[in-house]
Amino acid sequence: MRRHLPLNALRAFEASARLLSFTRAGLELRVTQTAISHQVKQLEELLGASLFRRLPRGLVLTDEGLALLPVLTDALDRIGAAIDRIEAKGTREVVTVGCVTTFATGWLLQRVDRFKRAHPYIDLRLLTNNNRVDIAGDGLDLALRFGDGSWHGTEAIHLLSAPLSPVCCADVAGRLRKPSDLAQEFLLRSYRAEEWPLWFAVAGAPCPKIQGPIFDSSVAMAEAAARGVGVGLVPTAMFKNELASGRLLRPFAAEVPAGSYWLTWLKSREVTPGMRAFRDWLLDTLRAEADESEEVRDAPASRSKANTKAKPRAKANAAKKRTR
Known part of the structure; x- marks a missing residue:
């Protein structure tokens, strides 16, 4: 059988137990110390158990009070969260x-x-x-x-295709003229060992023995490449800001489709x-x-067509001027 306990008495006990003071609980709940004490006493009578030991210098929770407090705190928190959701006019x-x-x-x-x-x-x-x-x-x-x-x-x-391409810092890029030059550099690797061999096959160059560090994150690999540790093979679509700023460079345009997001x-x-x-x-x-992106790519072509159309009109206008 579910027991019906007064909510005000439960709130009075929770605040008193948390603060270990009827006076401070009254200040928090904006009622008098006497009202808090009365409500806690009412709750104890309904439960048939003492929840506090009342000492001259304050309150001490009994075993029953210690057992009730965390359950009651959690319940009141849940009630508060539900009310917040309702007041926000939507379930979060x-x-x-x-x-x-x-x-x-x-x-x-x-x-x-x-x-x-x-x-x-x-x-x-x-x-x-x-x-x-x-x-x-x-x-x-x-x-x-x-x-x-x-x-x-x-x-x-x-979601998004993300082909891999080599990236490095400016100093390293200055030493690279053709894909085979990569054999003289540290090639930074992921745990997918097939990626560099696939890229060299696409680039049309023999794959050298790869001895660079292994990374479990392209972000860490790109950071190492930017610091001059070596050349990383990363999904360049995810590093547009670094490439735009020049912190990373793509020494070669060849890319390999190793996966997607x-x-x-x-x-x-x-x-x-x-x-x-x-x-x-x-x-x-x-x-x-x-x-x-498609519109941006098409824009130059559109302008070019417009210019092409404009030129005959310009020639025709010039011819008209000469005949006048």
Whole structure:
């Protein structure tokens, strides 16, 4: 049988137990010390147990009080959180996303504020990793990862292709004239050993013996390359800022399609409204940016056509002037 206990008495006990003072509890709850003492006494009578030992210098919780306090604190916190959600006129949802660090720093973090503005009711929790992720074990709703899209038991949506290309600092780039020159440099590696051989095959040069350090993150590899440690093979689409600033250079244009970025989640996981909102925002943003890039690429051609059309008109105008 569920016992009905007065909420005011429970709040009075929780505040008194937390502060170990009826007086301070009264100040916090904006009632008198006498009212707090009376409410706690009422609760003790209903429970048939003493919750405090009242000493000349203050209060001490009994074993019963110590057992009740954490349960009551948690319950009051939950009530407060539910009220906050109702007052915010919408149920908040936590969406936990695991993300390979390269995609987080190279793309997501620059745009995540847009998602927050569009979906203020979603609390996004971002956990970065080195692309080795256990969605269920890590408690993830979604995972942004690099690969071929084939992960057992998961749904996967293709997001962005990310071919690999060498990058290095300016001093190292100054020594490189052709792909075979890379044989004289430290070649920084990921744990995927096939990447450099694939790149050399595309570049049309023999692959040298690779002895450079091994990295579990393209971000760390790119940083080492920028500091002159060697030449890294990274998804350059994720390092546009470093390339634009000249901190990293691409000594050769050849690139190898070693994988893509994917949004994944467990097939057994029910897709929540928050998960769906993040997925749709991600796809819409990537699609919009791809359209903008296409327009930028087409713009010079359009201007060229306009100029081509303008020239005959200019010639015709000049001819008219000569005949006048």
